[in-house]
Amino acid sequence: MERNIEINSIQDLITALDHFDSDDYYFRGEPSLHYSRIMSSAFRPYPLLFSSSEKKYIDYQEILDNYYLEIAHELLEIERDNFLHYSQHHGLPTPLVDITSNPLTALFFSCSSNFEENKSRVHLFQKNKFIDFSLFPKKEEMNLNNFFLDNEFTLQVFRKISDLSEDIKKQLLYECAQNLNPIKVGGKSLTDTKYIGIDPTPTLGYILKAIFQNETSSADDFYNKFTEIFSEHFDYDFKYNQKREKFRNALFIKEGKCFFELHSDKYSSDKLALIIIFLINEQSKNMVDDFQERVMLPDKYAQLEDSYNVVFPPIVMHPSVKFERMKSQEGTFLFQLAHFNGNTRSYIGFSKIKSDITFIINDKKEIFKALNRIGINQKTIFPDHDNIATYLKVKHLMK
Known part of the structure; x- marks a missing residue:
């Protein structure tokens, strides 16, 4: 049965982790309590660009194919071999779900956006329940x-x-x-x-x-x-x-x-x-x-x-090489399965992603500030020029 644990500070999280070995878990931070279930970006509905109410499911495979046509000539062989992971880190919808071995990274992701809500979640998954399909060729x-x-x-x-x-x-x-x-x-x-x-x-x-x-x-x-x-x-x-x-x-x-x-x-x-x-x-x-x-x-x-x-x-999908962001985030991926409607690319449903423990994060604004004080912020989590610039702007505006 899933356990919920209330977290009011970074110290609360560290204390909670003292009760079990954090090396035995993957973590995922989500910035809202209103997400009904854990879902990969490929299988979420997206609002239409010029509509306030209509939503659409994306044919992620078509977008991945087109993305590959556009950029493959510029990629290293190792990036082509890990193209699904590469695409995920560049914002394309994929069946992958970001997870991390670092609980503080997950805490950052749960607290660094959606500030109209002051509660969020960190999901914990037991590593020994995962089956590894990193090397599966098809x-x-x-x-x-x-x-x-x-x-x-x-x-x-x-x-x-x-x-x-x-x-x-x-x-x-x-x-x-x-x-x-x-x-x-x-x-x-x-x-x-x-x-x-x-x-x-x-x-x-x-x-x-x-x-x-x-x-x-x-x-x-x-x-x-x-x-x-x-x-x-x-x-x-x-x-x-x-x-x-x-x-x-x-x-x-x-x-x-x-x-x-x-x-x-x-x-x-x-x-x-x-x-x-x-x-x-x-x-x-x-x-x-x-x-x-x-x-x-x-x-x-x-x-x-x-x-x-x-x-x-749960299926874990490690890339054969860690990209820069993955190193700083200690990240890897969970793979979600879809059931398609016959030979079409529309969906009937998905494999269920369920955590073993959930940390309910309270007062995430104060935790976000505390994380910054100990050097866990957008600059260290996303060590590229654009994010460093964004971090400096956010730091200037932070009360």
Whole structure:
């Protein structure tokens, strides 16, 4: 469960960090309490230039492609290799979310703008929950549409989930299941009792409903109950497939045909990771059902703002080189997944980004001034000529 901690000064933040190892967390500062959820810049609605009320979602991939055409000839090879990260730091919308290993950097970002509000947030994310896709070569395949197919992205997610600790996997299972709870979400396929034991979705719905009708005290408690009932209805296969000349990981309805399989050059066997992959895909199917029910709504912005989101292990995306701003900010990136509407570039929904701890920042104006006094300001966070000039102007105007 997410914890909220009130922070009234820099010293409060330092004291709060004394209770756990800050090296184990990433941080993100946000300058408002009114942001409903953490969202990458690519998936936010933007107000139209000549309209006071209308908003539009940007085709970020088209803008990235055009940006590359304009500037690629001037870039170093290392900048081209890290073009998504490079674009993020130059203000283009991307699926990346800025995070940092430095809590004071995050505090600066939460306090350095939006001064009409005097409260803000710093989000904390446990590093050991992240799966690392920095070296994955086909980033265009990283979306929720392609998930659960026999492709490299799904296989790598399976392997990386397998590498997580048992406790984190159990918590991830629990959160996926809560997001699918048929008592709350009411997905038609999940609650269709006619096909229990025949089709995987209603069979899963039956299992979840049986568990959620009673209180579950913890992720451990849920895991024990879930896996016991799950094994009564589903079976696994981890063996070498002679026909494909690869190892096969598969899920079955008992006495039925395989409905999911992954093929790999290396043997791997992790039942819990395979179940989590299954539950992620069921959430993605629920997202499509949710979208189809909302498709007649006139306000596309509200439609996406309230849409069903998929619980997915957070993805970290380190660049192969740190650009100047990244060094000063101790920054890296979280990658958010989208589900596109068929073959179009319009969105149905996204992977959910949820912090483990939130610092609620009070009196951020005074904290902003205090940060400046200890040398954490626009000049040190953004060490380029334009920002140094802006800092000198702001310093002159600061009361």
